[in-house]
Amino acid sequence: MAKLTERKLYDVSAPNASTGIISGRSSNVLNWDDVRFSWAYPLYKNMLGNFWTPFEINMSSDIKQFSSLTETEEDAFKKIIGLLAFLDSIQTDYAMHVSKYLTDSSLNALMTVLAFQEVVHNQSYSYVLSSLVNKDEQDEIFEYWKHDPVLRERNDFIAEGYESFVNNPTPQTLLESIVYDVILEGLNFYSGFSFFYYLAKNQKMVSTSTMINYINRDEQLHVYLFANIFKELRKECPELQTEENDKFVQETFVKAAELEIKWAKYIIGDRIPEIPISDLEAYIKFMANKRVNELGVERPFEGYRTNPMKWIKVYEDVNQGKTDFFEQKSRQYTKVSEENGFDDL
Ligand SMILES: [Fe+2]
Numbered sequence: 001m002a003k004l005t006e007r008k009l010y011d012v013s014a015p016n017a018s019t020g021i022i023s024g025r026s027s028n029v030l031n032w033d034d035v036r037f038s039w040a041y042p043l044y045k046n047m048l049g050n051f052w053t054p055f056e057i058n059m060s061s062d063i064k065q066f067s068s069l070t071e072t073e074e075d076a077f078k079k080i081i082g083l084l085a086f087l088d089s090i091q092t093d094y095a096m097h098v099s100k101y102l103t104d105s106s107l108n109a110l111m112t113v114l115a116f117q118e119v120v121h122n123q124s125y126s127y128v129l130s131s132l133v134n135k136d137e138q139d140e141i142f143e144y145w146k147h148d149p150v151l152r153e154r155n156d157f158i159a160e161g162y163e164s165f166v167n168n169p170t171p172q173t174l175l176e177s178i179v180y181d182v183i184l185e186g187l188n189f190y191s192g193f194s195f196f197y198y199l200a201k202n203q204k205m206v207s208t209s210t211m212i213n214y215i216n217r218d219e220q221l222h223v224y225l226f227a228n229i230f231k232e233l234r235k236e237c238p239e240l241q242t243e244e245n246d247k248f249v250q251e252t253f254v255k256a257a258e259l260e261i262k263w264a265k266y267i268i269g270d271r272i273p274e275i276p277i278s279d280l281e282a283y284i285k286f287m288a289n290k291r292v293n294e295l296g297v298e299r300p301f302e303g304y305r306t307n308p309m310k311w312i313k314v315y316e317d318v319n320q321g322k323t324d325f326f327e328q329k330s331r332q333y334t335k336v337s338e339e340n341g342f343d344d345l
């Protein structure tokens with residue numbers, strides 16, 4: 001397959017609204033009223049509407065509470081932060097690689113906002129850790145991703161998918177890398193998120209959980225952006241619209257779910273009765289099904305159409321008001337109901 005060519009910096013003969021997502025022509029001028037994809041501007045507005053920085057979060061109550069976490073909770077807390085720090089770091093760089101080949105100025109703009117948000121996510125982990133542990137321990141946590149064997153297995157899986165694209169950028173490797181992206185942003189974060197929501201549910205580490213909620217909210221839009229690029233790419237390049245690629249999506253998600261379950265058993269296992277591992281396993285399979293469906297492919301796991309951990313919905317709801325969390329009062333835990341509590345497919 002032919003290699004992808006980078007977007008031209010300057011092209012006076014090309015239109016402002018691009019002629020293609022890759023290998024198209026674009027003047028590179030950004031006029032939000034003249035863009036190729038109708039979903040791009042609403043997404044941009046949503047991404048900016050979510051704007052936040054870690055400085056807004058007061059960590060004082062978390063600082064007091066941290067030493068009262070159980071050993072399992074503290075260990076999971078540090079390992080999950082260590083994992084997220086890696087994922088968000090690599091994500092910034094991957095997004096910038098992808099944006100080079102998008103021959104559409106509005107998608108490049110969205111990718112730039114996404115990369116900026118990943119930088120903020122990374123800052124939040126440093127911000128949390130510098131409030132809670134000493135510098136040596138913080139440095140040690142930021143090294144977990146290199147040495148912890150279970151963590152490495154998951155990270156290598158994603159990194160290899162990204163590297164195949166970066167080292168050999170073709171429409172096919174780009175498409176495959178987006179599958180790994182949606183795993184990273186839409187599946188790998190989620191057992192970690194659920195742990196923080198469990199803490200918040202028990203009124204523990206609410207400030208950290210607030211930040212995790214903002215990150216979760218950003219990630220949902222990132223998944224939406226990449227899923228749209230994935231689908232537009234397949235529309236534009238019919239040679240990518242194959243059964244093999246459908247199968248690739250399903251098999252890669254099945255493997256990712258296995259690794260995610262292994263990770264969940266490793267960090268949480270059966271040590272936190274409020275997050276039974278069977279629920280977490282079902283939640284991971286449910287999320288995998290949901291993401292594959294969002295990519296326009298048939299779900300790989302039979303069943304798993306409803307969220308088995310309904311209480312999570314309250315914490316991850318994108319439409320929750322920002323002030324609700326900043327005030328950091330006891331949250332409205334009773335909000336989950338049959339009507340609004342399901343994260344169904
Ligand atoms: Fe992120």
Ligand SMILES: [Fe+2]
Pocket residue numbers: 091118185218219222
């Ligand atoms: Fe992201």
